[in-house]
Amino acid sequence: MPNFPPNYAEQEKFYASEQYQTGAKEAIKNNQPLPKYEPPKSESNVATKGQTPAKKSLRRGGILRYPLEALTGTTDYLQINIIEYKRQPNQLTRPTGFGANTLTSAAGGTTSGSLARRSVVNDGSILLQVPSNVQDGNAVNFGDSSMNTLIGAAAGVIGNTMQAGGQRLAETIEGKKTLSSGLGAFGDDVKKDLKERFGDSTGLGKAGQDFLNAKLTSSALGIFGGNVSAQQLLARQTGQIFNPNLELLFDAPTLRSFTFSFKMTPRSQQEAKQCKLIIRSFKQNMAPKANTESGIGGTGIFLKTPNIFELRYRKGNNDHPFLHKFKQCFLQNFSVNYTAEGTHTTYDDATPVSMTMDMTFKEIEPIYDVDYKDNDNSVGF
DSSP, rough: OOOOOTTTTHHHHHHHHHHHHHHHHHHHHHHHOOOOOOOOOOOOOOOTTTTTOOOOOOBOOOEESSSSOOOOOOOOOOOOEOHHHHOOOOOOOOTTTOOOOOOOOOOOOOGGGGGGOOOOBSEEEEEOOOOOOOOOOOEEEEEEEEOOHHHHHHHHHHHHHHHHHHHHHHHTTTTTSSSSHHHHHHHHHHHHHHHHHHHHTTTHHHHHHHHHHHHHEEEEEEETTTOOOOOHHHHHHHHHHOOEEEEEEEEEEEEOEEEEEEOOOSHHHHHHHHHHHHHHOOOHHOEEEOOOSSSSGGGOOOOOOEEHHHHEEEEEEOSSSSSSSOOOEEEEEEEESSSSTTSSBOOTTTSSOEEEEEEEESSSSSSGGGGSSSTTOSSOO
């Protein structure tokens, strides 16, 4: 008798399926290799006798695509790769390469017969049409800051006092000065600095006295329900206020968010299957992970960070030569409207006729000047 492989029945079923026939026709048309049968990977772990099996994170890659038509060398599309979030224990600062988009895989030429038949988990790619609203932007936070002359002078005195104290202490430790002479020199430094900053020649001494009187008067008026600031009292008494030296100072960068909306109207049973798997994959990979391993996490105290998404606009199998780029993102919001046309209408297999998929991604680190490389001819980030 012929020696058939153990999965012969599954192979025969695959090569006789409509899915294989469609994929083979598209492969021949596009001069690509015919789709091959891939046995399902085992997701169970065999435990040694007497030991509890170690639970490994499920990893199931593949490519999902909507619409189902094969992409050509000039087709524009959005490729979204899914990677598992990993961080070294006790690493509080951002690790090297954190946030950098590493998407390099060429998935555009995949035939429909080679597309994944299950949802992708901790791995894989999702190909979608370019959304109708393509835009990018960035923002940087600045804040108003004021420091009047008195406060500036006082800050200078405090800074010089700390510096002089450290210098005299070092001289004492090194044996260049005795403790008493060191303290005496420190006191002389502070007196000299105060005289230079608040002496009569600068006018700050009189100004400081006027401001102190106005501050005390303002506090006293507050007891009687008055709401008059020291600046307002100075303006009423002298017709002038302290110069606030107002300045706009850099505060912090911001993290960019991107909101997309995709309308899906499946036109075949295979395309409907892809839509279902795409929706499930997004929902599954954005969900926080319950730590079920033995130890503290097994009690449900901790949750693991969801997966990271890498987005990139593509043209065929290459990066898009014009559109903007993304850094690594988390999927913050995801929703699906299964009645996109306003009524609940389905095919015979219960697949909705039209669906709208909305999602919001947020980058995990800001954009810096070093992210713009000289050899990049696109608009950048």
